[in-house]
Amino acid sequence: MSQDARLYKEGIFTTSDDSALYYRHWPAEKTDSRKLIILFHRGHEHSGRLQHIVDELIMPDTHFYAWDARGHGQSPGERGYSPSLARSVQDVDEFVRFVAQDAGVSSEDIIVIAQSVxxxxxxxxxxxxxPKIRGMILASPAFKVKLYVPFARTGLRLMQNFRGMFYVNSYVKGKYLTHDPQRVAxxxxxxxxTRQIAVNILLDLYKTAERIVTDSSAITLPTQVLISGDDFVVHAEPQKRFYQGLRSSIKEQHILPGFYHDTLGEKDREIAFEKMKLFISRLYEAAPYSFDYSHEDQWSPGADAWRELQARPKLRSLKGLFWAALRYGMNTLGRRSKGVQLGYDTGFDSGxxxxxxxxxxxxxxxxxGRMIDRNYLNSIGWRGIRVRKVHIQQMIQRALATLRESHLPLRAVDIAAGHGRYVLDALENETDIESILLRDYSALNVAKGQAMIEERGLSHIAQFKEGNAFDYDSLATLHPAPTLGIVSxxxxxxxxxDLLKTSLAGLAAAIPPGGVLVYTGQPWHPQLKTIAYTLTSHQNGIPWMMRVRSQKEMDTLVEQAGFEKCSQLIDEYGIFTVSMAVRKAHG
Structure with missing residues (x-):
């Protein structure tokens, strides 16, 4: 396994929150090579620990990049700390976009190799x-870390509530990671x-991993999973469940007997490397894999979950009695809350x-009543909605910057605006906005929104009209033609x-090339049954049932309408996404 060390260049990548993260780039022999692999290190480690992977894969025709995650290696920040795991995942997205631009390749030319955390x-x-990448290789993903102290997670959570932020030192020693004496030393x-990890990240790791393992069917990328057979650090079963849920037709799982947690740094790692090289070779020899989303609203886990919501538990079953009691409590004592009462009056999904x-x-x-209302407003779904509002406003600002760079006029339309507060909050101080058109199906929402427009003194550029968000003709003939479309x-x-396709097609017909679409998604929700079995919608008081769409399904619909996604944000709970896409040239 001895190889001459491949030379690398050093650089700094700046994230959207102005953190300057260190990275290494091992250039390909031919600088115009379109093969590119990005490496992500284990927890506590850094990009320098990945040099041997670059050397031992022996792929001189391929660019390699690796970062030092925030709080690690030569990147800044308190050791082992990140504001949240979601922020670190956003760092991944931004780093991959940066690397693609830096190397001059498409995202579909990129393969990712990642270990542990x-x-x-x-x-x-x-x-x-x-992401639209070629594929990914995951080595011993830390979906469930082995904590040898009973009730450790509960204790950590209680201590966090009492002490605030603190750090936990890893119990892991080199001899539990690998049989390779050089790697141990x-x-x-x-x-x-760094041996420490912030408690918020450790707890986020467990919570997020449970969500991803449970919902791994949303992932359709070509994937290879390497599982260490004698891992002292993480459990194998969640890795297997994750793999079983993946829906790509290109996927491989390999269990490596006798391997410790440092899968790619084990004494006999050439076994793993041969499997990786074969997988990588096959991915690059074939055209980028494309999953068929044409029947996703009928044949998918998301469609199945929506159909399940329509079959309520039997009333006399334990589950049925539980939901009946919750509905009764909401409809009686719960009405002392203004928010709950408003939900019953106008729909819990209303503007x-x-x-x-x-x-x-x-x-x-x-x-x-105020205590109940506080608890109601603090539910995870409503917390996510408020984060979504912030993200929509941030994405609208990005959209305006994109339009200005393209020298396009700033004309906005929201096709289902509710009261329109988030749009007006984002646009009211922009002096170069030519027009703002807010639309909604509800006369009540239109009246409330128009009053808000007048209160803010925006009547000279803004108006609110009734409109059907799924009427192709009324969207395609919007006048003046919008350059920014918003669907939230x-x-x-x-x-x-079919409804979504009609709506998106109408927007695509109205928005000129270079124009921007800001759209939201809901790839996952932890309270689908609670909402469906206890809350009512704006549609004549029927149960409020939501159909989750994986982010890839939503992005595919947008792409098929003629837009190209270029940016995304998501809340720390993984519930609501806000994305931006640019209208491609017609035809």
């Missing part, structure tokens, strides 16, 4: 951001290795309810993709 970041990125001696959730001020009948919180309310 790095593999959790990458698999979460694959799930939440639906270097792990002990490397001063850039009025969303506007109330955005304001986030508890109101109700007496102290008890709409599509998950409808199970059929």
């Amino acid at each position: 790095g593999a959790v970041l990458v698999s979460t990125w694959a799930h939440d951001y639906a 270097s792990f002990s001696q490397d001063k850039l290795i 009025s309810t969303l506007d109330y959730v955005y304001r986030n001020v508890p109101e109700g009948n007496g102290i008890l 919180g709409l599509y998950e309310l409808f199970p059929s993709n």
